[in-house]
Amino acid sequence: MSGISAPRFAHTEGYTAVCFSSNGQFLVTGGSDSLIRVFHNTKKYRNLEAKTLEYHSDSILSLSYSDEKILSSDEEGKVFYLSLSKTSDESIDADVSGTIFNSSLPIWDIKPSPNGMQVAVSTEQGEIFIVSLLDTSILSQKKCHEGPINSIDYNNSGSKIVSCGNDGTVKIWDTSGTDLECIQTCNKISVACQPGEPEQQIKVRWQPHGNLIAIPGKSGEIILYDSETFEEKCVLEGTKNSKVTFTSWSSNGVFLATASGKDLYIWNTLNKKQVLSHTHSENICTITWNPIDNQVAFSDSLGAIIIWDDIIDIGNKQDTSMGIHPNKEVDNLKGSIFIDGESLEDDIDLEIDIDHDDSISNIDYNKKNRRNYNNDDIEFSDDGMSDFIVEDDNEKPSRSSKKSLISDKGI
Helix, strand or coil: CCEECCCEECCCCCCCEEEECCCCCEEEEECCCCCEEEEECCHHHCCCCCEEECCCCCCEEEEEEECCEEEEEECCCEEEEEEEEEEECCEEEEEEEEEEEECCCCEEEEEECCCCCEEEEEECCCEEEEEECCCCCEEEEEECCCCCEEEEEECCCCCEEEEEECCCCEEEEECCCCCCEEEEEECCCCCCCCCCCHHHCCCCEECCCECEEEEECCCCCEEEEECCCCEEEEEECCCCCCCCCEEEECCCCCEEEEEECCEEEEEECCCCEEEEEEECCCCEEEEEECCCCCEEEEEECCCEEEEEECCCCCCCCCCCCCCCCCCCCCHHHCECCCCCCCHHHHHCCCCCCCCHHHHCCCCCCCHHHHCCHHHHCCCCCCCCCCCCCCCCCCCCCCCCCCCCCCCCCCC
C-alpha cells in the first residue's frame, strides 16, 4: 500500500535539492541555507535527527551520488565530495574530501560517471568540465553552450553525456576520446528559462539501461528522445502550459517521475500512460527515485522533504512479466524500453486510483507554521561544532592517468 509521508522541514525556505545514497540507506538534502543534511531512510530510524554538514557557504543547487559518495554544488561555484557510512544503526558518519572544483559562478548541475572515476560539471559560462575524482585534476574542459548549462547527465555506460542550456538547446556528447565531441544538437527543443533562478532550471535525464533521454518540452509534455537514432521516440502528454522542470527515472528505466509546479506525475513509459499523480501544497523543486527500492522522495520550495513509499503497486501482479519492480532491470529491453511486441506494454498497466487528499489531510502545512519549524518540525544540532566538518586540503589521492575521459576500470 503506497503512502506519502508528512513533509519534514529540512532547510529554510527556498530551493531544496534531494537525492538518495546509492544503497538507499540515506536521504541527503541541500538547501538555500547552505547546509547539507543526511537523514536515515530506513523506516525504523527515519525520525532520528539528521546529520548536519556545514561546509558550503552559499545555496546548494545540485546533489548527486556515486557508490557511497555524495557530490554537491552551490551558487558560489564550488563542488564538494563526501563519503557516508554508518558507525552504528543509529549513527551517520560523513568523511569530507573537500573542494574538488571551483568556479566563479553558480554550478547548476553535476553528475558522476558510472564508473565513479570522474564527475561532469556544468557551468554558468556554458562550459563542461570533466574532473577526476581520484586527484581533482581537470581531464577535459570545453565550451559547449552559448549560455548557462542547466542540466547534465551520463548514459549508463559513461560513453555519452547529455546537456541542456538555458535557451532550451539539448546536446549529446561523445566522451570516448580525450575531448568531448558533440554528436547531436537539438536546437531549443526544451523550455528556455531565466538564468539565476534555481526553481526554473530544467533537468533532462538519461534512461538507465537504455537509450532514451527524458526532455521537458515547451508545452508541458515530456519528450522521450532516442540517443541512437536521434529521433523523438514518443511524447508523454502532460498538462498544457504547465512547465515540467524536473525528471527522474526508476532504476529499471521503466517508470518516470516528473515535477510540474505543485504536481508530481509517475509515467509508465512502456505503455506511455500516466499511472499516478499527486498535487502537493507547495512548488516541487526536485525528485529522486531510490536506486534500490520502490520509493520516491521530493523536495519543495519551503525546504521540506516528502517520502512516497511503495509508490508502484506491484503486490497483486502474478505474472513475472507484469511484476516489474522499479529497481529491477528489465532483461529484454535491449537498449530501449519500447519493445516491438505489445504484450509487455499491455501487461504493465498500473493505473492506480488513490485518495491523494487523505494521505496528508491532517497535516497543517502552511507558511505560518513553516516560519516556526525550528521549534517543532526539525531538530538542528544543539552543538554547532559537533557536526561541523573541516576539510583537509593536505590529503589527496594518487594521481590518475588522463588517457581518456572514461576508463574501463573502476576505482
